[in-house]
Amino acid sequence: MIKISMTQEELKQDFDSARIRHVHFKGKLRTLLYGSSGAEGPTRDPEQCSLGIWVANRLRNGGVYAHLPEACEFDRALRLIHQVANRLMDMYKAGQLEEALAGFPQLQTIADKMTALLQTMEARMRTGA
Template identity: 30%
Template sequence: MDLTTLDFQQAKIKQVLFKSRLRSVLYGVREPDATLFAVRDNPLGQWIETVLKPKYGISPEVRSMERLLQDTLSTGQSLVRQYQRGQIEEARQGLAQVERCAEQIDDLLLRMSQQAVGIA
């Protein structure tokens, strides 16, 4: 199975979905649920397991992406705890940390996409 640029774009969309859900929690639009922060329930985590790993195994890029995803989810969970303790503005400001992780994941996705297209 060859991965296409579209596969990597879909992965980026999955990451945007998480950030949107987290932002919704921190702005009081929705209640948090535990699955929001579980790698196995996260759309990007599922994509890594079912699409990326079968093609790239445990390459350094895949390991980095898994670590960054875990950092993103842990940070998001911490921000929700802050929000629930009434530290609303601090929690919202912490979205910048999530964004930094997301940018690093985007960079990895772009590099891997370029490699995949170059290989194909």
């Protein structure tokens, strides 16, 4: 395990940036489902999205938070939320707008779990647990 010393403020800023990336993802998907054009890659592919990049750098392969028990769970949830987003975007593109929008609560449930995991990981890092 790599131990990197971070101040409490740096830790807060890092997790705040993850939360902002998470909110941005949901907003981008909602925008796409309401007909705005834009690059779909970051919404479709967890390796292209800014939160996915954060995860790759911090929760995988010896990243600063990779040792936390929630790291793998968060990574799985990230992949799942992208799968749901892909399904909703495909429905939208197939002309099933109402069905796509009706699927948003499922995505929100996963998003809420991810937010809780971020909070738990941040708390663990603050207390050294």
